[in-house]
Amino acid sequence: MMRTLELAGAQVPVIGQGTWRMGENPGQRRAEVAALREGLERGLRLIDTAEMYGEGCAEEVVGEAIAGRRDQVFLVSKVYPHNASRAGVTAACERSLKRLGTDHLDLYLLHWRGQYPLAETVEAFERLREQGKIGRWGVSNFDLDDLEELGDPACATNQVLYNPQERGVEFDLLPWQQRQGMPLMAYCPLGQGGALLANRAMGQVAQQHGVSAAQVALAWALRQPNVLVIPKAGDPLHLAENAAAADLQLSEADLQAIDSAYPAPARKQRLQMV
Ligand code: NDP
Secondary structure, three states: OOOEEEEOOEEEEOEOEEOOOOOOOHHHHHHHHHHHHHHHHOOOOEEEOOOOHHHHHHHHHHHHHHOOOHHHOEEEEEEOHHHOOHHHHHHHHHHHHHHHOOOOEEEEEEOOOOOOOHHHHHHHHHHHHHOOOEEEEEEEOOOHHHHHHHOOOOEEEEEEEOEOOEOHHHOOHHHHHHHHOOOEEEEOOOHHHOHHHHOHHHHHHHHHHOOOHHHHHHHHHOOOOOEEEOOOOOOHHHHHHHHHHHHOOOOHHHHHHHHHHOOOOOOOOOOOOO
């Protein structure tokens, strides 16, 4: 059994599955559906999607993957800021539910801050919650000042960029969320499969444990409480590796080696977005 944390009133495994870039190429669809199902079988039961991904097509892929097994999945989707008005949120949620083939989301996030007053978006989220269409709501790409302005304990999570290359949140946002008991959902935990995984220090730590650099990156984010990660993987070998990363414990020496490649923030850094 994978380690879990409490998110939006449920026990959720600390490693989930991202879906950005899925649904963009019809020729990949079968493989994407199979990958998500493989991930579910490996215990990666949280699926993160958004109306933005493939302009709805990623949600359709997820819908196909979870058909007949909705109750095994903790389903997260996101509303575009330009749809985050009172009426817009309701309509966007209905469209997402239809594409996903379900009558409820477990968690619904504002993808990033836009032109509508936060209170208006929150009111629409609360109405969806009363109607049972969403379990809880949260936000994404909110820096500390945004969260303080939101000032709502009902906000179930803040999903932000977090990996060794992008660790500015450790200075203030992450400790604040930990104090509030608001889980931080780390997106791009593998740095999108780029330079992070080719980094020498990451590779050396991986070699010492007989694991991959990707597993080190996930274990690094998960070294602290109240953090979950949502790596995206289409390759079945990657899914197996990612699921196993929950068991990897990094030593103090490992963490120091990663710190020398990617120093911890010494001062406030504006939250970065991808
Ligand atoms: P990730 O950091 O998850 O990297 C994904 C890439 O890493 C893919 O190319 C994947 O390849 C590769 N990969 C996965 N597992 C492994 C492994 N074990 N070894 C080597 N390579 C691996 O990037 P994402 O941008 O996808 O971020 C994760 C998720 O976060 C998104 O899919 C999305 O759901 C969410 N997100 C949210 C944002 C927001 O604004 N709220 C912004 C960006 C992302 P392959 O597919 O071939 O397995």
